[in-house]
Amino acid sequence: MAAFGTVFMPKMSCSEFNGSEWSQPSLVASDQLTLHPAAHVLHYSSTCFEGLKAFRHDDGRVKIFRMDRNVARMAQSSRLLSLPAFDEAMLSDMIVETVRAFADEVPEAPGAMYIRPTHIGTEPAVGKAAAPSATSLLYVLLSPVGDYFASGASALRLLIEEEGMRCAPHMGMVKSGGNYASAMQPTLEAKAHYQADQVLFCPNGDVQETGAANFLLIDGNEVITKPLNSSFLHGVTRDSLLTLAKDLGMTVTERDFTVTELLERAAHDDCEAALSGTAAVLAPVGTLIHQGQEHRVGSGEPGPKAQALRKALNDIQWGHAEDRYGWLTHL
Template identity: 35%
Template sequence: MSEQKLEIVKTEDKKPKPETDQIPFGKTFTDHMFVMDYETDSGWYNPRIVPYEPLTLDPAAMIFHYGQTVFEGLKAYRAEDDRILLFRPSQNLQRLNRSSERLSIPPIDEERVMYYLTQLISLEQDWVPSTQGTALYIRPFIIATETNLAVAPSHSYKFMIILSPVGPYFSGGLKPVKINVEDQFTRAVKGGTGTAKTAGNYSSGYQAQAKANKEGHADVLWLDGVEKRYIEEVGSMNIFFKINGEVVTPELNGSILNGITRMSIIELLKKWGIPVSERKISIAELYQVYEEGGLEEAFGTGTAAVISPVGELNWLGHQMVVNNHEIGELSQKLYDTITGIQTGKVEDRHEWTVEVQ
């Protein structure tokens, strides 16, 4: 990446900001965005913050044909003392580079991109809402832009960061959801792209999600793609189970995304002295545990929801009601602790937050 000064072009036509209690997820965008380009002979170049605007791409741009793209998702939070805080952003940039490696996309300089990111958020800090449960969602992403129909990695790319204020994930408060265990479609397999945040991983799950929604379920629990036995993820979240006092989550096996919220929860549980293990767990084992009365809590984890309690799992006609459709004590404590750290209400003893100046 060549040494170049960050160019900032401010808009002359600022948008009205939405009411904080009426912000739909991902439909409202701030005044500016970050853009940087890549060419094989030049590396990453021309970093700039410019007014938010549409892109112009050639119809033969390789992103349209071969799906060479990666992305991330994180948030900026407004603390009660008006500070703007990011939650473990370096982990997102590290994961972006891991995803890029899997998709044959050149890596970014994480330290310099962190600087560009904080400069963008500083410019757009008035867009960070202050109402409880709200945040400024941050979407960094890379797309292949070379005009070429040859099946090979692109020689040119565009890296962008766009920002979107978002309301509370749970508009009616934290409530357990119903999950359908998917037995037909496959999310990912070891050696595939399941460990990367890339577009195709998500669109390939739409049919299973639609089927689950039609049957009254909020999300899908994916099983492994080979044997259809072992639990992997819930939709776009990692999954945890509290079983007879121990917290169990599927181990990272080459097809499961290494979630940053997942990582944080494991670290918190270990600090609290609560037994936690990362291992293979089959759906049959989980059902047996449930039948024996040992399934105490279940919850998904991710940037959007932080904690999404699971109140019911349905597997081949077997219904598993978790904690009487109520939020578990541990799930609530984890949610309160992580959201408290993110918003400055709880002391950050882990150095997880970064203040935007």
């Protein structure tokens, strides 16, 4: 089976901003993109994107999960990057129409159609390091994907990093390619030296997130996670899981907490930790590596609370449970 996110549908929806108005969106070939070598995005990282999924239900119908939140977040990212503003309704229509065009290709559960809206600055101007791109391109890619945990959800190993940061503090809530690039080298070093899967960035002992996912600590019946601010990504999956945790009778606490507290709680027998994101939904964490020492989280294996939360979310996405919150968009 192809690696997650490496197979794409042959067409994508595309709209261009020429400096004064957006073009009518259209389906174009997705295997090529023409940019001037001086395009703003190639030099000054004027780019943001989203990741969401469409799911095929047992009755054959296809539903898109929490599209409104992803579109709103992309509009926010574009604004914070000073990219040209777009009509959120236009992007929503682009997503729906692209998924509708390839509805027959949406895999059955546990697979899904991964949706990647992307916005890039296209103005050819290498002299605009401190100025925004006047033109831009908005497009929507589709990638059919299987179960992220096809071989089983093994517990992850996280290296705790207390000095470096994932990205600049004011950029954390922007879903921009530059943020992922800045986290890549520390993550590769953690894999090489500690066999860690991800780096948990905790500048000055403040537990934040990894390079590509939000962090949740589940101690007994309480879910603890950092409160929303500009330093980390406001995950749609995170928000969904916290809502469902309350439905399951769990206590949800959004507050700052330190590495010291994290390690103390991790030693509890019923403690669990997990990473949340669109691709994996909720990935269990079994080991924390701090100052060269390994700390087991609870049993060190995937725990029942995280598994229950992941199932509760998957059941809504796949149509096996009632969509009480109106999270699904019908084609």
